[in-house]
Amino acid sequence: MREAIEIVQVGKKAKDLSFRFNNTEGFIVPLVSDQIQQVFVNILINSVDAVLEMKENFPDMRGEILAETYIEGSSLIVELSDNGDGISEDKHAKIFEPFYTTKAVGKGTGLGLWVSYGIVKSFQGDIKVTSKPGRGTSFKISLPLNPIY
C-alpha cells in the first residue's frame, strides 16, 4: 500500500491532496504482491481523478484519500476512501464491468476496476463500493487470511 501511494503521488497531479494510511501488522495474507499493488494503484488513481473532478467546481476543497486497514472476522479489510465527486447508486454495479468509463476519450479505458475485481476474486476476496454523488466514495476490499484452494 505504501508503494502504491507513492506511485500514485508521483505519477498523478496529486500534490495538493492528502493521503492517509494506517497499517495493520502481525497478519499474513496469501497474495501476489505485484497484483494487489495494481489493485491499490487502480483504485487510488480513480480517487485522485474523482477528487480533481470535484475540485473543478470547488477549487478550495481539501482533497483527502484514506487507506484504512483492519481485521474483520477472518479477513483483512482494506478500505480506500475519497471525498471526490462520487458515483450514483444506479452505476454501482456498472463500474466493475469492462470498458465502462465516464472519463474523457483517451483518459480512461474502463478496465481498472474490472481488472481489480478479477485479481481480488482470484485471492477469494471481494470488493464492495459505497458512494454518494457529491459526497465521496469508499471501496471495501476484503481478503481472507486463510483462503481455501
Ligand SMILES: Nc1ncnc2c1ncn2[C@@H]1O[C@H](COP(=O)(O)OP(=O)(O)OP(=O)(O)O)[C@@H](O)[C@H]1O
Ligand atoms: N473513486 C471514484 N469516484 C468516482 N467515480 C469513480 C471512482 N472509481 C471509479 N469511478 C467510476 O467508475 C468508472 C470505471 O472505473 P475504472 O477504473 O474501471 O475505469 P476508468 O478509471 O474510467 O479507466 P481506467 O481505469 O481503465 O484508466 C470511472 O470511469 C468512474 O466513472
Ligand SMILES: [Mg+2]
Ligand atoms: Mg480507473
